Structure formats: C-alpha cells, structure tokens
Amino acid sequence: MTQLRVLIVDDEPLARARLQRQLSSIDYCTPVGEAADSDSALLQVQILDPDLVLLDIEMPGGSGLELAQRLSARECPPAIIFCTAHDEFALPAFATAAIGYLLKPVSVEQLSQALAKVQRLNKPQQKLVNGGGEPCGRSRIKAVSRMGVELLEVDAIRCLVADSKYVVAHHLAGETILDESLKELESEFGERFVRVHRSALVAAEHIIGLRRDGGHYRIELEGVAEAPLVSRRMLPSVKALITEIC
DSSP states (O other): OOOEEEEEEOSOHHHHHHHHHHHHTSTTEEEEEEESSHHHHHHHHHHHOOSEEEEOSSOTTSOHHHHHHHHHTSSSOOEEEEEESOGGGHHHHHTTTOSEEEESSOOHHHHHHHHHHHHTOOHHHHHIIIIISOOSSOSEEEEEETTEEEEEEGGGEEEEEEETTEEEEEETTEEEEESSOHHHHHHHHTTTEEEEETTEEEEGGGEEEEEEETTEEEEEETTOSOOOEEOTTTHHHHHHHHHHHO
16 A cells, blocks of 8 residues: 655644554554744645645645645645634635645544545546546536544445435445535536436446346446436436446
C-alpha cells in the first residue's frame, strides 16, 4: 500500500498533536511536518512536497481557504482535507477542490475514511479529479452523512435510487444519501447514467447484464450488490443498450 506523506497545518498545538497521534495509528500514513500558519505551511509544502495537507481554515496571517487555492495552482498539488470547527465553510472549501471536510473533534474513523480516498489517488490522478479532465457534469457530489460533509466521486457510483424523499447513491464503498432529486441528477449526468425505472438511474459503463426476478427484471452492476428493478416500459431500451455494450 502506497505511503501517504502528510503535512498538518493548524494554529492550535493541541489540534496538531491530536492529528499527529491519529496519523501515527494508521499504517500507510507518515506525518512529515507541521505548520501553524499559511506562510510557513506554503514553505513546508515547497520543501517537503507532501501527498496530503490536513488544513485548518481560521488561522492568523491568512485563511486555510486562501492557502488551499494557492496550493491547488501548483503543477502537482497535494491533496487537501480540511479539519475545522466550523461547518459554514464547506461549500467554499469544496470550491478549492478539497478531497474532504472534517469537523473537529476529528475521530480516527472519520480521518481513516477520508484518507482512504486520498490513498487511492496519486498526484496526477488528483489533478484529474480536481478538474483536469472533461467529465459530463461534476466529478464529485457533496453529501452529508453521520461522518460529516464528504465528497462522493461520481466515477465510483454504480446507481442512483430514489427512496422516499431521498436519493441513495450505491457506490464502491457503500451507500450515501444525497440531498438532490433524481430528476436533477439525470439532467446533469444523463450521458453517464441511464434511467431504467422511474426511481432508478444506473451507470451505463458498469452494466454487467440483466436477470429475471420473478415476473420482473433487474439490472446487474459491476462492484455493487444493488440490482435496480427495470420497468416494463424501459425494458426494450435497456435490452438494446445491453446488447450494444455487453
């Protein structure tokens, strides 16, 4: 497993010490330095070239948001996860292409889940995820879960299923509730996700096949157990699509 070299940036010594201890308990993480303000953090990044920066937002001498923008402009920027006590900065934080946004006090479980996303990407891949490619719609969707605010990579989603007033994204790491309607998601990602039922969209490139389930059909998808129902009205077009891609 690739080691992550991590720089901790926070003006509070106790917060830095807590993150240092938590990182030390995660096998594939190596803390390489600390900084208490934006200027020293920028210098540390230039010298140490870390894979990841754990970044506070409100600091003396320049905010973490400003620093994140400067770091993102680098040719091979480090991944950024914000660790802050303030939830109101989530949207502007994600506008800087941050990988994650954790609320203090950060638990080891929260940190591990956020780090797992970073660990799967090398720096060139991070640049693509953060806007270097030409995907249809966003490359990541903001979601709020019991773990806090997170970004869900669209490429990892296999289907979107309406459940009551929510939409559940079934992806490679599990399930996440989205605060967006299926209609809005279909409008944005219609070239990547096809409707198979009035309550389900599936990722076209990850369709494995079709199977009977009693008097109905379900569509099977790569990497997830969820197999959405196919409506009778949609069945002919779904069969034609599967014939074309499988």
